Amino acid sequence: MEGSDDVLIVGGGVVGLASALALLETGRRVRVLEAGTAGCGSSHGNCGTITPSHAAPLAAPGAVAKALGWMLTPDAPFYVKPRFDPALWRWMLGFAARSNPRDWKRAMAARAAILQASRDALPEWIARYGLDCEFEPSGVDYVYRDARELERFGAEIDALRALGIAAEVIDGPAYLREEPALREGVAGVVRFPGDARLRPDRYVAGLARALRARGGAIVEQCAVEAIEATGAGVEVRTAQGRFAARDLVLAAGAWSPKVGRALGLRIPVQPGKGYSITYSRPALAPKRPIVLKERSVCVTVWDSGYRLGSTMEFSGYDASLNRRRLDALERGAAEYLHEPVGPRKEEEWYGWRPLAIDDMPLIGRAPGHAHVWLATGHGMLGVSMSAATARLVAELVGGAAPHLDPAPFDPARFA
Numbered sequence: 001m002e003g004s005d006d007v008l009i010v011g012g013g014v015v016g017l018a019s020a021l022a023l024l025e026t027g028r029r030v031r032v033l034e035a036g037t038a039g040c041g042s043s044h045g046n047c048g049t050i051t052p053s054h055a056a057p058l059a060a061p062g063a064v065a066k067a068l069g070w071m072l073t074p075d076a077p078f079y080v081k082p083r084f085d086p087a088l089w090r091w092m093l094g095f096a097a098r099s100n101p102r103d104w105k106r107a108m109a110a111r112a113a114i115l116q117a118s119r120d121a122l123p124e125w126i127a128r129y130g131l132d133c134e135f136e137p138s139g140v141d142y143v144y145r146d147a148r149e150l151e152r153f154g155a156e157i158d159a160l161r162a163l164g165i166a167a168e169v170i171d172g173p174a175y176l177r178e179e180p181a182l183r184e185g186v187a188g189v190v191r192f193p194g195d196a197r198l199r200p201d202r203y204v205a206g207l208a209r210a211l212r213a214r215g216g217a218i219v220e221q222c223a224v225e226a227i228e229a230t231g232a233g234v235e236v237r238t239a240q241g242r243f244a245a246r247d248l249v250l251a252a253g254a255w256s257p258k259v260g261r262a263l264g265l266r267i268p269v270q271p272g273k274g275y276s277i278t279y280s281r282p283a284l285a286p287k288r289p290i291v292l293k294e295r296s297v298c299v300t301v302w303d304s305g306y307r308l309g310s311t312m313e314f315s316g317y318d319a320s321l322n323r324r325r326l327d328a329l330e331r332g333a334a335e336y337l338h339e340p341v342g343p344r345k346e347e348e349w350y351g352w353r354p355l356a357i358d359d360m361p362l363i364g365r366a367p368g369h370a371h372v373w374l375a376t377g378h379g380m381l382g383v384s385m386s387a388a389t390a391r392l393v394a395e396l397v398g399g400a401a402p403h404l405d406p407a408p409f410d411p412a413r414f415a
């Protein structure tokens with residue numbers, strides 16, 4: 001046995017590292033087991049926006065029709081690679097079944113609660129751990145070139161406001177006067193002043209540093225190969241030997257279903273592949289993060305760089321960089337921005353978002369396992385939800401009163 005711990009965390013992404021820190025704060029001894037290096041997964045090259053504005057789940061009324069339309073459109077931000085994959089088909093059917101007004105509204109309220117709790121906690125969390133990650137309470141602007149699309153978004157704005165998420169609608173000409181980075185032809189903009197942004201790779205590196213500085217352990221290049229429940233706890237077999245612990249938190253992002261299988265768990269999560277391109281900062285960059293709505297491209301600007309990111313591709317665990325998808329990011333940005341790309345390309349990247357069938361994270365005890373906990377399925381919002389997820393994990397594992405209602409995130413909903 002390589003080590004016996006109090007809590008083992010499987011996966012050193014933003015969710016695993018943040019949860020490890022929160023558990024450490026409650027006095028637990030933690031060890032993170034990471035297959036690659038800390039933060040090498042979806043947490044690395046994402047867009048770094050902190051978005052209560054994204055409270056509405058992907059499983060929305062009309063989502064299936066929209067997705068089918070996109071399948072026929074070259075360059076569309078959504079793609080399903082045709083192939084024999086019963087797990088994906090089951091996932092698609094379950095997703096379609098949840099794309100109705102009642103489930104949408106319920107999921108939106110729960111997502112808003114965890115997003116807001118996380119957003120509220122973030123400044124203090126960043127200060128406490130000294131996370132040098134270019135956090136800025138910048139707000140995020142959704143930019144529309146098509147007035148009908150903006151009008152269609154009206155119902156969602158009302159639903160967000162009803163949940164306490166502030167939104168301002170700005171008309172196109174007024175916006176162009178304050179934002180010279182945009183080309184003519186903006187129909188209107190929805191500003192979410194409560195949103196924010198940070199540089200995700202630095203955020204995750206900061207979490208790892210803070211964890212180690214407080215005595216937490218991170219074992220890299222340590223893929224978990226098997227997990228066994230042993231009455232009083234859990235034992236795992238890894239690439240670096242065996243570890244035992246009283247509790248185990250499975251936070252392996254899009255890989256969670258594979259790891260969970262060892263325990264007989266069926267975790268309805270699919271990898272939702274997205275891409276990003278990072279550049280040095282263009283001279284005429286937008287003042288705050290913007291979402292180019294008709295093309296679904298997110299543009300994030302930091303002092304240290306500039307990133308275009310987006311697309312939702314269901315191609316299983318396919319690890320290739322699709323040139324067409326990457327080029328579509330640049331083409332989409334060129335429709336809206338005078339300087340769509342920066343002078344120097346620094347990184348082309350893909351990540352697998354852990355997308356749950358109802359687009360809600362799974363946070364809580366694994367069904368049928370006294371000592372196994374799940375923290376996964378954060379989809380498009382793992383960074384945004386990280387601080388509140390971590391606190392909730394620590395509360396649930398430690399048996400403390402939770403600071404937000406955990407029921408909507410209970411993995412037992414799929415048992």
Ligand SMILES: Cc1cc2nc3c(=O)[nH]c(=O)nc-3n(C[C@H](O)[C@H](O)[C@H](O)COP(=O)(O)OP(=O)(O)OC[C@H]3O[C@@H](n4cnc5c(N)ncnc54)[C@H](O)[C@@H]3O)c2cc1C
Pocket residue numbers: 010011012013014015016033034035036037038039040041042043044045046047048049050051222223224225251252253254255259272273274275276309310311350351352353354375376377378379380381382383384385
């Ligand atoms: C293009 C794109 C843009 C995005 N933009 C945003 C955004 O603006 N805001 C936001 O909030 N979210 C965004 N996201 C989503 C966000 O990146 C994810 O929700 C988040 O990173 C998930 O974190 P995680 O820790 O669950 O998973 P990951 O970061 O993927 O971490 C899982 C870890 O588990 C490890 N692992 C896997 N298998 C094993 C094993 N057997 N043993 C040990 N370790 C294992 C992996 O190596 C990995 O490091 C975006 C995603 C993409 C792809």
